[in-house]
Amino acid sequence: MFLGKVIGSVWATQKESGMENLKLMVVQPVDWNGRENGQTVIAADRIGAGIGEQVIVSRGTPARILFGSNSVPIDAAIVGIVDSFEVPGATEGEG
Amino acid sequence: MFLGKVIGSVWATQKESGMENLKLMVVQPVDWNGRENGQTVIAADRIGAGIGEQVIVSRGTPARILFGSNSVPIDAAIVGIVDSFEVPGATEGEG
Amino acid sequence: MFLGKVIGSVWATQKESGMENLKLMVVQPVDWNGRENGQTVIAADRIGAGIGEQVIVSRGTPARILFGSNSVPIDAAIVGIVDSFEVPGATEGEG
Amino acid sequence: MFLGKVIGSVWATQKESGMENLKLMVVQPVDWNGRENGQTVIAADRIGAGIGEQVIVSRGTPARILFGSNSVPIDAAIVGIVDSFEVPGATEGEG
Amino acid sequence: MFLGKVIGSVWATQKESGMENLKLMVVQPVDWNGRENGQTVIAADRIGAGIGEQVIVSRGTPARILFGSNSVPIDAAIVGIVDSFEVPGATEGEG
Numbered sequence: 001m002f003l004g005k006v007i008g009s010v011w012a013t014q015k016e017s018g019m020e021n022l023k024l025m026v027v028q029p030v031d032w033n034g035r036e037n038g039q040t041v042i043a044a045d046r047i048g049a050g051i052g053e054q055v056i057v058s059r060g061t062p063a064r065i066l067f068g069s070n071s072v073p074i075d076a077a078i079v080g081i082v083d084s085f086e087v088p089g090a091t092e093g094e095g
Numbered sequence: 096m097f098l099g100k101v102i103g104s105v106w107a108t109q110k111e112s113g114m115e116n117l118k119l120m121v122v123q124p125v126d127w128n129g130r131e132n133g134q135t136v137i138a139a140d141r142i143g144a145g146i147g148e149q150v151i152v153s154r155g156t157p158a159r160i161l162f163g164s165n166s167v168p169i170d171a172a173i174v175g176i177v178d179s180f181e182v183p184g185a186t187e188g189e190g
Numbered sequence: 191m192f193l194g195k196v197i198g199s200v201w202a203t204q205k206e207s208g209m210e211n212l213k214l215m216v217v218q219p220v221d222w223n224g225r226e227n228g229q230t231v232i233a234a235d236r237i238g239a240g241i242g243e244q245v246i247v248s249r250g251t252p253a254r255i256l257f258g259s260n261s262v263p264i265d266a267a268i269v270g271i272v273d274s275f276e277v278p279g280a281t282e283g284e285g
Numbered sequence: 286m287f288l289g290k291v292i293g294s295v296w297a298t299q300k301e302s303g304m305e306n307l308k309l310m311v312v313q314p315v316d317w318n319g320r321e322n323g324q325t326v327i328a329a330d331r332i333g334a335g336i337g338e339q340v341i342v343s344r345g346t347p348a349r350i351l352f353g354s355n356s357v358p359i360d361a362a363i364v365g366i367v368d369s370f371e372v373p374g375a376t377e378g379e380g
Numbered sequence: 381m382f383l384g385k386v387i388g389s390v391w392a393t394q395k396e397s398g399m400e401n402l403k404l405m406v407v408q409p410v411d412w413n414g415r416e417n418g419q420t421v422i423a424a425d426r427i428g429a430g431i432g433e434q435v436i437v438s439r440g441t442p443a444r445i446l447f448g449s450n451s452v453p454i455d456a457a458i459v460g461i462v463d464s465f466e467v468p469g470a471t472e473g474e475g
Contacts, residue, residue, distance in 0.1 A: 370390035
């Protein structure tokens with residue numbers, strides 16, 4: 001998984017089957033000091049992550065498995081909202 | 096998933112089983128200001144994305160799952176055509 | 191998938207089960223003007239792609255699925271030989 | 286798999302189903318001389334890796350498979366704590 | 381798959397279930413002239429690749445499938461020892 005910051009959301013009316021009723025958030029990967037760290041990812045969110053929150057994002061089939069046997073073609077999902085972290089050299093973390 | 100812009104299409108007559116009747120689009124990953132952002136991807140399209148449209152692309156097995164148990168060896172698919180997005184610092188988005 | 195050009199082939203006598211009778215080609219990823227674009231990939235080929243031809247390569251489990259339930263541990267396969275493409279700004283494409 | 290060094294941990298209260306009771310460690314990929322080598326990864330740990338230890342990290346579905354048929358959406362796991370390694374040109378390794 | 385050169389091995393006593401009795405080799409990706417080409421990968425080896433040999437490495441679930449339905453969390457495996465290759469511009473290849 002990677003650490004990211006929710007920076008926006010995106011909408012699509014015309015979409016593949018399985019993409020209905022999904023909230024799609026734009027997540028900016030960040031390092032443990034909050035600095036941008038690579039390209040944004042569009043991730044499904046089912047846990048109510050808000051703009052500005054730091055989140056944990058999982059990618060690939062492990063993200064898709066949240067939707068069980070349904071044919072949901074997502075390859076990234078927010079799997080946790082960060083409460084805190086301890087990483088030496090980083091600002092003491094609060095999500 | 097990543098944000099991309101449809102910039103072309105590609106045809107192959109000689110191909111693997113499972114690749115018949117697939118529309119293959121060339122997608123340029125872009126950032127939220129529309130600037131090119133990495134190498135193009137060839138993605139299957141079943142929702143009628145047109146040249147110049149901004150789309151959401153899923154990769155890997157989650158893209159392939161759209162084809163169920165059929166042996167379709169695609170590793171990228173357009174899963175949504177972007178209507179709009181809200182990302183601070185980006186041009187207010189319209190797909 | 192990505193666009194590539196077949197530039198060679200590779201042989202292995204000592205190999206894992208499931209790798210028997212596979213033709214392994216060396217594919218150079220290229221952009222739509224034919225310029226090299228990243229590191230080469232070793233891909234299985236079942237459709238007879240020849241040296242110098244432009245091909246579409248799929249990666250990961252979607253490539254492996256071509257071999258059904260057999261334990262074939264390949265993570266890349268040539269899934270189409272490019273006939274033509276239309277990408278603005280690129281040389282009008284012929285595979 | 287890649288070689289990494291455990292540098293911290295991260296906590297999330299609000300999280301996806303399947304993320305309960307997981308220890309999430311922050312792993313810095315390192316080369317065989319211990320130098321940082323790319324961006325940190327958040328990996329599940331079930332074997333008790335401690336801060337400062339060198340570990341082997343697996344990614345994607347192979348990491349997730351540790352959790353069997355349960356819907357655990359993790360895409361990285363610590364699969365071994367390094368005892369030693371032999372890599373010419375590297376400091377003789379001790380985990 | 382990618383071309384690599386076996387440069388070492390790594391040992392772990394404390395490890396995940398499914399990692400027992402696996403030989404883990406350190407593989408340096410190389411180009412077709414033998415030059416280093418990216419970061420090392422830790423790959424499972426069941427075919428007896430020796431230090432200095434050039435090998436073909438498969439990654440992800442296709443590598444893991446070698447272990448069938450067993451819960452072996454490896455994401456890279458050596459699938460062939462290179463005998464020879466033909467790539468124009470490269471030294472005529474011998475593994």
